[in-house]
Amino acid sequence: MPHSTRSTALLLGVGLCLGALSPALAQTKTPKYSNEFLNIGVGGRALGMGKVQASLAEDATAGYWNPAGLLGQKTKYDAVLMHSELFSGIVKNDYAAFSMPLDEKSAIGISLIRLGVDDIADTRDLVNEYGYIQYDRIRYFSVADYAVLLSYAYKVASIEGLQVGANAKVVYRNVGEFANAWGFGVDAGVQYNRGNWRLGLMARDITTTFNAWSVDAEKFKGSAVTNDPIPKSSTEITLPRLVLGVGRTVKLPGQFTALAAVDLEATTDGKRNTLISTSAVSVDPRAGLEVGYNNVVFLRGGVGNFQKIQSFTGQEEWKAQPSLGVGVALSGLRLDMALSRLAVEKLGQRSQANSIIVSLGYGFK
Structure with a gap:
């Protein structure tokens, strides 16, 4: 990759982890894109379908997409692992989940998420007191965001096909030795299945989620940035986000099936x-399709993240983020891969940053 493209990817990758930090450290109470690392998505199947899962999730990943879906898993225990790398591998995204039923009407799950940029060079002390560059004075640190989701789902006996769920989540965000934050929040979800139709509603941060930032002002001081303002400790609030989904399964000729959904x-x-x-609410539609053969092999596609982008020439046009995926399920083992493409505008030229996501799931009795 050319040096300029790698530099662009590095800036975007670091910005993905730090985007919400600047407003927080400036003591903004409700910054936009707060805890955005929790909205990137998990699971090769979901990401291959354009993150359309509010009505569809029914394995361990439901703890993330809609906890009500935990009651839909086909085996007693289910586990999922995922690793993806964004922006040419600069940003690492890792995920693990486990779920199991308690009885016929309830299920529980746990999800772990980490998004991080490692080995960031701190060059503030690169120049020594004599004005000479001294490379052994470079220090390295990591910026990482962590989340733990504890999920519970319950089947409503009085209404056939209706199930509800909730998450209690703990967030920890760390910027090297300079700052860290602890956060707590609650999600709630509903799924309703009738025939070949599936409906879902997911309410993230329904009570609002807060991050309490603690900043070590002394660590921010450095010989190269003595005039920069020193951030202060603050509290950051994440406002609610709602996802409404609908999906339908269609039987195709032979042993083929098709599952189409919109969020x-x-x-x-x-x-x-x-x-x-609008100033009150912004809505981002997404659509996904999965075609399966004998419930063994699956091809997937999706589209979402519609944005109006202004090119270097000043012309505005709508762009969307497409995704493709493939999956294989055999003897309880599920291997899912997804390819998501993110357009990056660079000096009037359009470069493409591809993200390859691999997830491994296993359901067992």
């Missing part, structure tokens, strides 16, 4: 660059 994601933290955008 509408509504954010409440101000006007965003989405297809439907």
Whole structure:
């Protein structure tokens, strides 16, 4: 990759982890894109379908997409592992989940998420007191975001096909030795299945989620940045986000099936660059399709993240983020891969940053 493209990817990768940090350290109470690392998505199947899962999730990944779906898993125990690398491998995204039923009407799950950029060079002390460059004075640190989701799902006996769920989540964010934050929040979800139709509603951060930042001001001081302002400790609030989904399964000739679904994601933290955008609510629609053969081999596709982008020439046009995926399920083992493409505008030229996501799932009795 050319040096300029790698530099662009590095800046975007670091920005993905630090984007919400600057407003927080400036003591903004409700910054836009707070805890955005929790909205990247998990699981090769979901990401291959354009993150359309509110009505579909039914394995251990449901703890992330919609905890009500934990009741849909086909085996007693289910586990999923995922690793993906964004922006030419600069950003590492890792995920693990486990779920199991308690009885016929309830299930529990746990999900672990980490998004991080490692080995970031701190060059503030690169020049020594005599004005000479001294490379052994370079120090390295990591920026990482962590989340633990504890999930519970319950089947409503009085209404056939209705199930509800909730997450209690703990967030920890770390910027080397300079700053860290602890956060707590609650999600709630509903799924309703009738015939070949599936409906879902996921409410993230329904009570709002807060991050309490603690900043070590002394660590921010350095010989190269003595005039920069020193951040202060603060509290960051994440406002609710709603995802409404609908899906339908269709039987095709032979042993083929098709599953089509649409999600509408509504954010409440101000006007965003989405297809439907207002000062109160912004709505981002997504669509996904999965074609399966004998419940063994699956091909997937999806589209979402519609944004109006202004090119270097000043012309505005709508762009979307497409994704493709493939999956194999055999004897309880599931291997899912997804390819997601993110367009990056660079000096009037369009370069492409591809993300390859691999997840491994296993259901066992």
